[in-house]
Amino acid sequence: MITARGLRKEFRQASGDTFEAVKGIDLDVRKGEAFGLLGPNGAGKSSTLRMIASVSPISGGELRILGMDPAVDGPAIRGRLGVCPQEDNLDQELNVFDNLYIYGRYFGLPKQVVRERAGELLEFAKLTDKAKSKVEELSGGMKRRLTIARSLINRPDLLLLDEPTTGLDPQARHVLWDQLFRLKHAGVTLVLSTHYMDEAEQLCDRLVVMDKGVIVAEGAPLELIRIHSTREVAELRFGAGEHADHAEVIGDLGERVEVLPDRLLVYTHDGEEVVAKTHERGLQPLATLVRRSTLEDVFLRLTGRTLVD
Numbered sequence: 001m002i003t004a005r006g007l008r009k010e011f012r013q014a015s016g017d018t019f020e021a022v023k024g025i026d027l028d029v030r031k032g033e034a035f036g037l038l039g040p041n042g043a044g045k046s047s048t049l050r051m052i053a054s055v056s057p058i059s060g061g062e063l064r065i066l067g068m069d070p071a072v073d074g075p076a077i078r079g080r081l082g083v084c085p086q087e088d089n090l091d092q093e094l095n096v097f098d099n100l101y102i103y104g105r106y107f108g109l110p111k112q113v114v115r116e117r118a119g120e121l122l123e124f125a126k127l128t129d130k131a132k133s134k135v136e137e138l139s140g141g142m143k144r145r146l147t148i149a150r151s152l153i154n155r156p157d158l159l160l161l162d163e164p165t166t167g168l169d170p171q172a173r174h175v176l177w178d179q180l181f182r183l184k185h186a187g188v189t190l191v192l193s194t195h196y197m198d199e200a201e202q203l204c205d206r207l208v209v210m211d212k213g214v215i216v217a218e219g220a221p222l223e224l225i226r227i228h229s230t231r232e233v234a235e236l237r238f239g240a241g242e243h244a245d246h247a248e249v250i251g252d253l254g255e256r257v258e259v260l261p262d263r264l265l266v267y268t269h270d271g272e273e274v275v276a277k278t279h280e281r282g283l284q285p286l287a288t289l290v291r292r293s294t295l296e297d298v299f300l301r302l303t304g305r306t307l308v309d
């Protein structure tokens with residue numbers, strides 16, 4: 001569905017200097033998979049998605065979408081894509097149904113077809129009873145669901161989602177994830193950017209971890225965790241400023257220790273044992289937590305930074 005080789009994006013800044021937001025990345029997205037771009041703010045995820053959406057020209061390298069070249073076949077590609085941007089750009093003047101209907105008409109679909117699809121998509125987005133409501137009356141989660149529904153009006157083969165659940169509360173995120181699962185099962189290829197590691201783990205079959213315009217890791221979520229982290233992590237909280245000193249005392253208890261401002265992370269295959277031995281060595285953490293490793297730990301390992309600052 002997507003092939004990129006040495007893909008680059010440069011921006012010219014006000015100073016006249018160029019800034020390279022995407023520094024030569026390779027991507028291969030296969031039909032039917034959910035593929036993630038995971039990384040912190042500024043990693044280059046949106047810039048990459050906009051090039052894939054064929055709305056932002058590439059600065060270098062090669063890019064093929066659905067076998068086509070965006071520089072030559074932009075309109076044909078855009079006709080087969082669905083795009084859900086980071087900010088909801090729904091038409092505030094129109095009601096919920098008309099947001100779908102007018103958008104469908106842009107694609108040149110016949111009125112009757114658009115009417116039927118809009119009805120189906122409202123049902124899919126659980127917004128049927130809001131059909132006549134104004135956009136401003138919708139909750140944040142409803143607006144996101146409507147934006148996704150709108151991006152499906154042309155029955156796209158490939159759906160691009162930029163940070164689909166940013167700013168939503170946990171319940172609204174789960175409703176949206178459910179919507180995306182259903183799309184995936186219906187055979188739509190999904191490419192989504194996110195800085196939430198739980199979202200990437202839940203939704204993505206494969207992903208690339210991006211940082212500062214480059215790909216630092218690539219694979220299935222569990223595979224990345226297996227390769228780059230341990231099975232468990234013991235999180236130990238001590239008083240402010242004590243973490244570095246205590247890391248010296250218990251550093252040998254795990255395979256690796258990370259000192260964060262508010263806690264120590266000990267990477268191990270047996271977190272409870274680390275906690276017990278910490279006490280045996282005379283240290284009294286204010287709080288302890290044993291958990292399994294996540295993609296956050298993978299990111300920390302590879303970049304030395306946390307995903308969400």
Ligand SMILES: Nc1ncnc2c1ncn2[C@@H]1O[C@H](COP(=O)(O)OP(=O)(O)OP(=O)(O)O)[C@@H](O)[C@H]1O
Pocket residue numbers: 011012013019021039040041042043044045046047048163193
């Ligand atoms: N039009 C632009 N002109 C200049 N710099 C830009 C432009 N768009 C993005 N950038 C810069 O490129 C870098 C990557 O931005 P991008 O939006 O792709 O990151 P991101 O990973 O999607 O992060 P976010 O989640 O904040 O959107 C950032 O440093 C950003 O400031």
